[in-house]
Amino acid sequence: MHERGSFVSPLLSGVFCQCRSEEYQGSDPGGGGGGRTLGSTLAAATSLSEHRHDESCDSPHHCPVCGGPEQEHHRLKVLFQILDVNRDGGICVNDLTIGLKKLGVHRTEHELMKIVKAGDKDLDGQLDFEEFVHYLRDHEKKLRLVFKSLDKKNDGHIDSQEIMQSLRDLGVHISEEQAEKILKSMDKNGTMTIDWNEWRDYHLLHPADNIPEIILHWKHSTIFDVGESLMVPDEFTAEEKKTGMWWRHLVAGGGAGAVSRTCTAPLDRLKVLMQVHASHTNTVGFTGGFAQMIREGGVRSLWRGNGINVLKIAPETAIKFMAYEQIKRLIGSNQETLGILERLVAGSLAGAIAQSSIYPMEVIKTRLALGRTGQYSGIMDCAKHILKKEGLKAFYKGYIPNMLGIIPYAGIDLAVYETLKNAWLQRFATDSADPGVFVLLACGTMSSTCGQLASYPLALVRTRMQAQASQEGSPQMTMTGLFRHIVRTEGAIGLYRGLAPNFMKVIPAVSISYVVYENLKITLGVQSRSQILLCR
Numbered sequence: 071m072h073e074r075g076s077f078v079s080p081l082l083s084g085v086f087c088q089c090r091s092e093e094y095q096g097s098d099p100g101g102g103g104g105g106r107t108l109g110s111t112l113a114a115a116t117s118l119s120e121h122r123h124d125e126s127c128d129s130p131h132h133c134p135v136c137g138g139p140e141q142e143h144h145r146l147k148v149l150f151q152i153l154d155v156n157r158d159g160g161i162c163v164n165d166l167t168i169g170l171k172k173l174g175v176h177r178t179e180h181e182l183m184k185i186v187k188a189g190d191k192d193l194d195g196q197l198d199f200e201e202f203v204h205y206l207r208d209h210e211k212k213l214r215l216v217f218k219s220l221d222k223k224n225d226g227h228i229d230s231q232e233i234m235q236s237l238r239d240l241g242v243h244i245s246e247e248q249a250e251k252i253l254k255s256m257d258k259n260g261t262m263t264i265d266w267n268e269w270r271d272y273h274l275l276h277p278a279d280n281i282p283e284i285i286l287h288w289k290h291s292t293i294f295d296v297g298e299s300l301m302v303p304d305e306f307t308a309e310e311k312k313t314g315m316w317w318r319h320l321v322a323g324g325g326a327g328a329v330s331r332t333c334t335a336p337l338d339r340l341k342v343l344m345q346v347h348a349s350h351t352n353t354v355g356f357t358g359g360f361a362q363m364i365r366e367g368g369v370r371s372l373w374r375g376n377g378i379n380v381l382k383i384a385p386e387t388a389i390k391f392m393a394y395e396q397i398k399r400l401i402g403s404n405q406e407t408l409g410i411l412e413r414l415v416a417g418s419l420a421g422a423i424a425q426s427s428i429y430p431m432e433v434i435k436t437r438l439a440l441g442r443t444g445q446y447s448g449i450m451d452c453a454k455h456i457l458k459k460e461g462l463k464a465f466y467k468g469y470i471p472n473m474l475g476i477i478p479y480a481g482i483d484l485a486v487y488e489t490l491k492n493a494w495l496q497r498f499a500t501d502s503a504d505p506g507v508f509v510l511l512a513c514g515t516m517s518s519t520c521g522q523l524a525s526y527p528l529a530l531v532r533t534r535m536q537a538q539a540s541q542e543g544s545p546q547m548t549m550t551g552l553f554r555h556i557v558r559t560e561g562a563i564g565l566y567r568g569l570a571p572n573f574m575k576v577i578p579a580v581s582i583s584y585v586v587y588e589n590l591k592i593t594l595g596v597q598s599r600s601q602i603l604l605c606r
Contacts, residue, residue, distance in 0.1 A: 159199075319591075333582050336360070433456070518576060
């Protein structure tokens with residue numbers, strides 16, 4: 071956390087209309103629509119010398135300065151025209167730079183680019199009036215949620231102790247001196263407390279890259295383990311890296327994944343059997359599949375291949391985390407928190423590096439799951455058999471479809487998760503940005519399910535290629551050849567064999583990994599709320 075200059079210049083700070091500030095005292099910060107609070111900015115911009123409105127108005131509808139909601143559109147239009155320096159009907163980064171300087175506001179080019187990028191729905195590189203209004207209203211609503219989350223006493227003001235407590239709940243520990251510096255950067259009247267107007271004025275036309283983003287960004291991939299490790303990694307703050315909290319999070323996530331995978335291992339093995347053996351002529355159902363496994367090797371055989379599936383969690387997690395941090399530096403980002411597209415690129419590349427490193431373990435897991443009782447004495451015995459009979463390259467069979475599956479899985483999972491999160495914040499978040507356990511689990515389950523559905527045909531082809539040499543008389547096909555063969559002989563539905571048990575394990579896997587993560591987190595001394603992503 072670093073001290074930053076006040077968002078509002080001395081010229082504007084005295085002109086901001088306070089007619090709504092009383093409304094929040096002990097209740098809702100800003101109340102009403104998000105855009106209405108911009109009236110103060112517009113009033114300032116249109117008549118800086120005419121109004122000095124220091125006391126609260128009795129009603130926003132009769133306020134002589136802000137004019138109430140009926141004047142909202144006009145005031146927004148005036149501010150837009152001030153910022154639209156070249157009068158082309160759109161606000162670009164250059165317009166923002168010049169326009170905000172006129173209002174006494176100075177921001178870096180990177181910060182202004184983030185504003186334009188966040189509000190630019192049609193991707194034309196600038197904000198038209200509709201996009202401008204939508205961005206400000208949406209941003210202010212999120213700021214209200216964060217303010218209410220920080221306002222522990224519910225008195226309409228935030229003090230240094232509340233900032234320290236809120237960040238401590240998130241696992242970010244700061245001193246009282248640091249908290250006071252944060253306060254001073256926003257405190258316009260020298261009271262060493264922040265009211266809603268000061269909070270809004272500081273953050274409104276600034277991308278949320280400090281406290282607001284910490285509160286609003288929920289942890290995702292570290293908590294959930296659905297058997298596939300293709301999600302974009304979570305990010306950690308400099309504070310967490312310095313204090314060692316990051317590795318505690320990863321250890322807790324790895325332990326949760328181990329328990330979750332073990333509990334759902336029978337469904338995972340059934341999925342592999344259905345992917346490889348099920349066809350029009352050989353139907354493998356739930357009851358029949360489980361009965362066949364138990365009849366062939368007893369109840370213990372339901373967990374065949376689970377040992378190496380658990381063992382690969384540690385190296386894959388560690389490699390992915392290290393690769394992700396290095397790729398962040400290579401792509402030239404000097405921000406601790408990346409944008410969604412940058413996270414997707416960095417996360418996908420990190421996932422590809424991690425998968426490449428542990429892929430032989432994936433092949434061994436598939437062979438063990440498909441093996442007969444007594445065929446292999448253990449993991450090392452299986453590896454020796456593969457090396458002796460098929461050579462070293464057998465450990466990378468199915469590698470290409472596996473790599474190709476990373477992008478649709480990670481991309482769709484991330485996009486759906488962010489969409490669901492924003493939809494919840496827009497429609498249902500009224501008193502806090504904390505989603506609660508059920509919302510978190512629902513968003514994680516739905517996003518990972520969508521990601522798996524999109525990449526499932528590639529996962530099935532990967533599994534069949536891994537299993538080819540273990541099947542007597544099975545032709546050795548390429549990825550494209552196997553795709554054509556499956557569609558020709560089984561139809562498009564053949565690409566989704568085993569999808570039912572795969573989906574059946576998602577909800578219990580997410581639930582189990584969450585519960586275990588919470589308990590391990592306490593054991594390891596991690597006191598952050600797991601539903602919040604710790605990043606700035």
